[in-house]
Amino acid sequence: MVTSRDVARLAGVSQSTVSYVMSGRRSISAETRRRVESAIAELAFQPNAGARALKSQRTRVIGLVVPFGPDADTSGLLPFIETIANCAREQDHDILLVTRDEGSAGLTRLAARSLCDAIVLMDIETHDARIPVAARLAVPVILIGLPAEPLGLPCVDLDFEQAGRLAVDHLAATGHDRIALLGHPRPTVAREVNFVGRFRQGATAAAATHGLPCAVVDQPERGPRGVSAALDEVLRSGDHTIDGRLGLVVHDTEAVQPVLTAVAGRGHRPGRDLSVVGLCPDVLATGTTPPVTNVSLEPRDVSRRAMRTLFRLLDRDPTAAEAIEPVELITPRLTRRRTTPPG
Amino acid sequence: MVTSRDVARLAGVSQSTVSYVMSGRRSISAETRRRVESAIAELAFQPNAGARALKSQRTRVIGLVVPFGPDADTSGLLPFIETIANCAREQDHDILLVTRDEGSAGLTRLAARSLCDAIVLMDIETHDARIPVAARLAVPVILIGLPAEPLGLPCVDLDFEQAGRLAVDHLAATGHDRIALLGHPRPTVAREVNFVGRFRQGATAAAATHGLPCAVVDQPERGPRGVSAALDEVLRSGDHTIDGRLGLVVHDTEAVQPVLTAVAGRGHRPGRDLSVVGLCPDVLATGTTPPVTNVSLEPRDVSRRAMRTLFRLLDRDPTAAEAIEPVELITPRLTRRRTTPPG
DNA sequence: TTGAAAGCGCTACCAA
DNA sequence: TTGGTAGCGCTTTCAA
Numbered sequence: 001m002v003t004s005r006d007v008a009r010l011a012g013v014s015q016s017t018v019s020y021v022m023s024g025r026r027s028i029s030a031e032t033r034r035r036v037e038s039a040i041a042e043l044a045f046q047p048n049a050g051a052r053a054l055k056s057q058r059t060r061v062i063g064l065v066v067p068f069g070p071d072a073d074t075s076g077l078l079p080f081i082e083t084i085a086n087c088a089r090e091q092d093h094d095i096l097l098v099t100r101d102e103g104s105a106g107l108t109r110l111a112a113r114s115l116c117d118a119i120v121l122m123d124i125e126t127h128d129a130r131i132p133v134a135a136r137l138a139v140p141v142i143l144i145g146l147p148a149e150p151l152g153l154p155c156v157d158l159d160f161e162q163a164g165r166l167a168v169d170h171l172a173a174t175g176h177d178r179i180a181l182l183g184h185p186r187p188t189v190a191r192e193v194n195f196v197g198r199f200r201q202g203a204t205a206a207a208a209t210h211g212l213p214c215a216v217v218d219q220p221e222r223g224p225r226g227v228s229a230a231l232d233e234v235l236r237s238g239d240h241t242i243d244g245r246l247g248l249v250v251h252d253t254e255a256v257q258p259v260l261t262a263v264a265g266r267g268h269r270p271g272r273d274l275s276v277v278g279l280c281p282d283v284l285a286t287g288t289t290p291p292v293t294n295v296s297l298e299p300r301d302v303s304r305r306a307m308r309t310l311f312r313l314l315d316r317d318p319t320a321a322e323a324i325e326p327v328e329l330i331t332p333r334l335t336r337r338r339t340t341p342p343g
Numbered sequence: 344m345v346t347s348r349d350v351a352r353l354a355g356v357s358q359s360t361v362s363y364v365m366s367g368r369r370s371i372s373a374e375t376r377r378r379v380e381s382a383i384a385e386l387a388f389q390p391n392a393g394a395r396a397l398k399s400q401r402t403r404v405i406g407l408v409v410p411f412g413p414d415a416d417t418s419g420l421l422p423f424i425e426t427i428a429n430c431a432r433e434q435d436h437d438i439l440l441v442t443r444d445e446g447s448a449g450l451t452r453l454a455a456r457s458l459c460d461a462i463v464l465m466d467i468e469t470h471d472a473r474i475p476v477a478a479r480l481a482v483p484v485i486l487i488g489l490p491a492e493p494l495g496l497p498c499v500d501l502d503f504e505q506a507g508r509l510a511v512d513h514l515a516a517t518g519h520d521r522i523a524l525l526g527h528p529r530p531t532v533a534r535e536v537n538f539v540g541r542f543r544q545g546a547t548a549a550a551a552t553h554g555l556p557c558a559v560v561d562q563p564e565r566g567p568r569g570v571s572a573a574l575d576e577v578l579r580s581g582d583h584t585i586d587g588r589l590g591l592v593v594h595d596t597e598a599v600q601p602v603l604t605a606v607a608g609r610g611h612r613p614g615r616d617l618s619v620v621g622l623c624p625d626v627l628a629t630g631t632t633p634p635v636t637n638v639s640l641e642p643r644d645v646s647r648r649a650m651r652t653l654f655r656l657l658d659r660d661p662t663a664a665e666a667i668e669p670v671e672l673i674t675p676r677l678t679r680r681r682t683t684p685p686g
Numbered sequence: 687t688t689g690a691a692a693g694c695g696c697t698a699c700c701a702a
Numbered sequence: 703t704t705g706g707t708a709g710c711g712c713t714t715t716c717a718a
Contacts, residue, residue: 001457001481003711014689019713026714029687046455050402051711053393054694061439068425078420082411085442094458096404097438099428112389114344114695115437138344261632289604289632346695357705362697369698372703394695397710457711 002043011039022047053114060093062310063116063139067123069101075253076281079299080144084120087307093117104133111137118310120144124155126194140313142306146194146327154313156306159329160195163295164202164249166334167277170293171247172210174341176275178245179207180234182259183218184252185226199251199279219255227258235266246274247340253280253297257288260339276339290338301330345386354382365390396457403436405653406459406482410466412444418596419624422642423487427463430650436460447476454480461653463487467498469537483656485649489537489670497656499649502672503538506638507545507592509677510620513636514590515553517684519618521588522550523577525602526561527595528569542594542622562598570601578609589617590683596623596640600631603682619682633681644673 004022008015013032020026021036028036039045053059064084067074085095096116098106100123107130110116117139121130124145134141135151143155168179181203183189189196200216207214217233219226234248248263250256256278263270270276270290278285278294285294305328312324336342347365351358356375363369364379371379382388396402407427410417428438439459441449443466450473453459464477467488477484478494486498511522524546526532532539543559550557560576562569577591591606593599599621606613613619613633621628621637628637648671655667679685 001711002455005711015712016690016714017688020688023713027687032687044451044455046452048397048711049456049458050393050396051694052713054391054397054696054710055712055714057694059393064440068421068428074421078411078417081440082442085411085440089442089445095440097407097424097428097440099425099432102432108387109389112345112387113392115392257630257632287600289600344695348695358696359698359706360704363704366697370703375703391695394710395697397712398695398697400710 001048002045004045004047007036007039007043007045010043011035057114059114059117061096061116062088062093063096063098063107063110063119065098065100065106065119065121065123068099072100072123073254075284076297076299079281079283080122080303083300083303084307087304087311091311104130107133107137107141111139118142118314120306120310124194125191126197140310142310142313144302144306146198148194150326152326154309154324154326154328156302156309156328157195157330158298158302158332160198160332161202161205162329163279163332164199164204165206166202166332167249167279167295168203168206168210168212168214168247170277170334170336170340171249171275172206172212174247174275174343176245176247177212179203179212179214179247179249180237181214181216181249181251182227182230182234182255183216184255185219185222187222188252189218196251203249203251219252224258224262227255228262230255231259231262231266242268242273244273244275244341248274248276250276250278250280253278253284256280256284256292256294260288260290260292270339271341275341277334278339282335285335285337293335293337293340295332295334298330298332305330344391345388347388347390349386350379350382350388353386354378400457402457402460404439404459405431405436406439406441406450406453406462408441408443408449408462408464408466411442415443415466416597418627419640419642422624422626423465423646426643426646427650430647430654434654447473450476450480450484454482461485461657463649463653467537468534469540483653485653485656487645487649489541491537493669495669497652497667497669497671499645499652499671500538500673501640501645501675503541503675504545504548505672506622506675507542507547508549509545509675510592510622510638511546511549511553511555511557511590513620513677513679513683514592514618515549515555517590517618517686519588519590520555522546522555522557522590522592523580524557524559524592524594525570525573525577525598526559527598528562528565530565531595532561539594546592546594562595567601567605570598571605573598574602574605574609585611585616587616587618587684591617591619593619593621593623596621596627599623599627599635599637603631603633603635613682614684618684620677621682625678628678628680636678636680636683638675638677641673641675648673 004018005015007018119141122144124147126148128147146155146157215237217230219230278292282296285292347361348358350361462484465487467490469491471490489498489500558580560573562573593602621635625639628635
């Protein structure tokens with residue numbers, strides 16, 4: 001291993017001078033700087049992370065708690081991770097991955113062992129047992145999601161209420177006269193993932209504004225059978241004519257393709273006989289058959305905002321923690337595709 | 344921050360005794376152990392990772408280079424990451440994420456800064472510029488994938504040759520009399536990802552064994568248009584009757600759903616009018632319409648084997664590095680679904 | 687403008 | 703069975 005002492009010896013300076021050249025925290029003569037820098041290059045020196053962390057109390061690592069594990073919805077997760085990793089690298093930080101099934105223990109481990117300088121916590125439930133633990137940690141924690149009680153932790157998330165409005169507004173603007181909201185399987189609804197309620201609220205409020213009737217139907221069970229049953233209930237509940245004026249909003253990301261398949265299987269063509277708007281990542285929406293009009297989850301925007309807030313928290317002195325938004329909601333975006341009429 | 348000195352003070356022992364209680368590298372009297380352990384519990388002490396790494400030269404971190412970035416095939420990536428993370432945690436190690444777009448610099452950074460004890464490198468190209476860099480690193484590197492020249496680095500991968508055989512054998516066994524292999528877009532073929540050739544070889548060899556004609560068609564361009572064109576060529580090249588005896592093997596994971604859609608769009612039903620076997624993750628195969636018979640990439644098996652080899656490398660003394668398989672190929676598995684006949 | 691040295695928290699050696 | 707202590711490689715203070 002190459003140390004800063006090796007660099008110092010080669011450059012003919014003291015070890016502390018090498019450190020100052022690297023940190024820029026002291027003025028260095030041009031000649032000394034040149035010699036040190038060429039020694040660094042020659043030896044391909046990079047500072048030992050453990051030693052630096054020990055002395056500076058800064059690891060330059062961000063802990064990321066990802067929702068891996070049984071029954072996690074990991075569709076659309078990668079863009080979050082990718083964006084977070086990229087933002088970290090832009091600031092010469094690295095990402096340490098912790099999986100959700102470690103629960104609160106993962107959080108305390110990160111903090112107590114000084115494995116990272118800050119933590120990003122994803123997949124927040126409305127009443128998330130990790131929040132009180134996170135709030136007492138010695139390192140700052142950012143939530144991607146919106147719990148009932150953030151306990152002072154900054155939150156970043158999509159504005160799901162506006163997302164619901166957006167979907168319904170689009171259907172209203174394209175001539176539909178009734179709305180149906182196809183929701184999540186009962187078990188998911190029970191888990192109280194917070195955005196379920198927020199999206200629903202936005203959608204129903206928008207329908208009311210436009211004076212449109214709005215039915216809300218959940219899936220009685222998980223899987224294609226649940227989707228099928230929910231769809232039948234939707235088609236039964238309205239009047240029986242399929243006249244192209246029913247607008248279906250699919251709230252559950254994982255149900256979007258099954259709904260399209262089930263609609264086609266009943267002999268209706270999405271986009272002509274009835275319209276479909278899904279709440280799902282763009283990458284999924286472009287891949288469905290047919291490509292579905294969707295409201296995006298904006299993983300990149302959400303992640304970027306979370307990381308911006310995180311580095312602000314890390315940079316400024318902790319006493320002056322004002323000017324950090326406690327809750328940042330990202331504006332959703334609707335992209336029309338084949339399952340709703342143009343214009 | 345709680346240190347081992349705090350624990351020592353509370354337990355009334357020396358700081359080194361605390362260290363020995365934690366490591367178990369010295370016999371400790373029952374009474375002392377009890378006092379130290381209760382002090383550890385009371386203070387919720389966990390050892391500082393930086394200090395431990397500095398002294399012990401072991402970070403207890405595994406670097407994982409993931410194929411994020413432009414034009415990366417990230418479908419089916421999550422099970423790899425999840426399994427690798429779980430295996431690491433089983434040995435009280437953590438995962439540090441590095442993205443592919445850092446290239447070789449990411450590798451040297453991990454090693455030179457002593458950020459990790461070992462590296463897992465995914466998404467290996469046949470002539471991968473990172474291999475020579477990885478081979479000279481001070482930390483062990485495991486490849487998931489099979490380059491032309493591993494330069495002594497252990498490799499773990501699916502046995503793609505056998506995967507090709509498996510797909511064709513299944514089609515032969517279910518009464519098909521001709522095979523077509525629908526491959527990748529030209530740009531991908533050109534990038535020489537190594538498994539392309541291996542799979543193709545296995546498939547054509549198996550077809551020859553069964554005495555079946557086997558056409559090989561690549562996609563002229565990326566996207567649904569490329570798939571469509573390739574499919575047309577397949578249907579044109581054989582005789583023109585669609586008699587349920589044509590077996591189509593789709594090699595490109597991302598083309599599997601588009602192929603099914605295109606087949607249906609031409610008025611044929613997959614599984615009745617012609618059969619389709621895809622090389623893709625199970626999670627994708629169950630989600631297509633209709634669910635497609637697939638040969639799995641076995642991400643969990645591959646990852647587990649890679650991590651087992653990695654920890655062996657880490658545990659044993661480095662001189663005795665025999666008994667490590669230089670190349671481990673995982674046996675693929677075929678699951679019949681709706682797109683091929685039963686039995 | 688530069689150097690010497692203390693010390694971050696831990697592991698492991700040497701003594702007792 | 704236990705304690706004292708050197709020292710891992712770095713950052714930063716104090717001196718020159």
